[in-house]
Each structure stands twice: as structure tokens, then as C-alpha cells.
Amino acid sequence: MHKIPATIITGFLGSGKTTIIRHLLQNNKSHRIAVLVNEFGEMGVDGDILKNCQICEEGENPEDNIIELKNGCLCCTVQEEFYPSIEKLLERRASLDCILVETSGLALPKPLVQAFNWPEIRNNATVDGVVTVVDCEALTSGKLVSNLNALIVQRDEDDNIEHETPIEELFEDQLACADLVLLTKCDLVNEEELSLIHISEPTRRT
Numbered sequence: 668m669h670k671i672p673a674t675i676i677t678g679f680l681g682s683g684k685t686t687i688i689r690h691l692l693q694n695n696k697s698h699r700i701a702v703l704v705n706e707f708g709e710m711g712v713d714g715d716i717l718k719n720c721q722i723c724e725e726g727e728n729p730e731d732n733i734i735e736l737k738n739g740c741l742c743c744t745v746q747e748e749f750y751p752s753i754e755k756l757l758e759r760r761a762s763l764d765c766i767l768v769e770t771s772g773l774a775l776p777k778p779l780v781q782a783f784n785w786p787e788i789r790n791n792a793t794v795d796g797v798v799t800v801v802d803c804e805a806l807t808s809g810k811l812v813s814n815l816n817a818l819i820v821q822r823d824e825d826d827n828i829e830h831e832t833p834i835e836e837l838f839e840d841q842l843a844c845a846d847l848v849l850l851t852k853c854d855l856v857n858e859e860e861l862s863l864i865h866i867s868e869p870t871r872r873t
Contacts, residue, residue: 671757671792673766675779677841678800679812679834680772683851687800688767698764701756703734703749705771749782757791766792772818775832776844799845804852807860811838842866 676684688702734752756766770779776797783794805813811834812818818834832840842848848866 670790671760671763671766672795673768673783673792674795675768675770675776675797676800677770677774677776677797677844678772679802679805679838680818681813682772682800682802682805684769684800686851687798687849688769691767699762701734701759701763701766703752703756703766703768705748705769705774749779750785750787753788753792757788760791765795772812773837775837775840777840780844796846797844798847798849799841800849800851801866802852803850803861803864804855806864807856811835 676687678684685704688704692700692702734756753766756763768779770776776799780794780797783789783792802811802813805811815834850861850864850866853861
């Protein structure tokens with residue numbers, strides 16, 4: 668059987684990751700998509716969306732196609748959280764076309780990318796791309812995240828975070844791992860402000 672392609676979607680809290688996943692599910696073009704969610708945004712992905720996408724076989728529970736990872740930052744809980752969840756999905760690989768992984772806004776992407784090289788995973792799934800979502804409204808305001816206080820609260824409430832990486836370094840790491848940088852909230856800035864945003868070409872991840 669072919670390896671299941673997995674797309675990792677990373678970016679800070681409020682950048683629009685969940686909105687993008689909702690859009691992909693609602694416009695799935697008959698692709699059977701499973702989702703691992705490390706962080707629910709204000710607009711959650713729920714069973715009703717999955718039902719509308721018609722990605723389940725008759726008699727299946729649509730909510731089986733979305734798994735919420737609740738026990739902290741995914742890069743810090745790869746072994747405890749990610750591995751058993753991806754293993755559960757791969758048991759159903761014959762009925763899946765692709766997997767979307769939404770990381771938390773505090774996650775370092777590289778440990779997750781590297782986890783796909785574990786023998787138990789790499790024979791069945793492969794990372795086909797890392798998408799870093801960037802809030803251009805925040806950038807034009809001189810910030811990296813639209814609601815820094817919410818990000819601080821998220822960090823303070825997550826007992827599993829093992830790194831104290833400053834948000835500037837987190838942002839650099841997210842860009843360094845990206846195959847695609849996606850600017851969101853472009854409609855909230857004018858053309859002149861948008862033209863001032865320069866994202867360096869992503870470096871090759873290892």
C-alpha cells in the first residue's frame with residue numbers, strides 16, 4: 668500500500684490554522700481526510716463539518732476522522748500524544764487519502780517532522796509538506812502574534828511544555844521548516860502595508 672501523505676500546519680495562536688483546515692475539509696474534492704488537532708481555535712472543527720464533507724463511509728462516525736490532542740504542546744509530547752494517535756489513524760490507512768496535523772501555536776515543527784522518520788511511522792506515512800501560517804495583520808502592526816496575552820496564557824497553562832523558546836525564535840523555526848508560508852488576514856491590511864511584508868525564502872528542513 669502507498670504511504671499516506673501528511674501535511675503539517677503550524678503557526679501562532681490566532682493566525683488562522685483552524686480556519687484553513689475547515690476550508691480544506693469543506694472543499695475536500697472527495698479526498699478522505701483525517702485531522703490531528705493540537706489546538707482548537709475559536710472556530711472549532713467538529714463532527715457537523717465532517718458530516719457535510721461526506722468523507723465517511725456509511726455507518727461510520729464522522730468524529731472518528733478528527734482526533735484532538737489535549738495533553739500539551741505537540742513537540743513536547745510526541746511520544747506520549749502523537750505516536751499513539753497517528754498509529755490509530757494508520758490502522759485505517761486503506762480508507763484515508765491524507766492526514767492534516769495542526770500543531771499548537773507554541774510547537775516547534777522539527778520534532779514532529781522528525782517523528783515521521785520513526786520506523787513504525789515512515790513505512791506507512793510521509794510528510795508531504797509543512798505549511799506555516801502567518802498573520803499579516805499582526806506583522807504590519809509590528810507584532811508576530813495578534814493576541815500575545817492569549818499566547819502567554821496558553822504557555823502558562825501547558826504543563827507539558829519543555830522549552831522556553833522566545834516567540835521570535837519560534838517564528839524563525841516555523842519559517843525554517845516551512846515548504847509554504849501562507850499569509851492570512853490580507854483583507855485587513857492595505858496594499859502598501861502588504862507590500863512591506865517580506866518573508867525570506869524558507870530554508871530546507873532536516
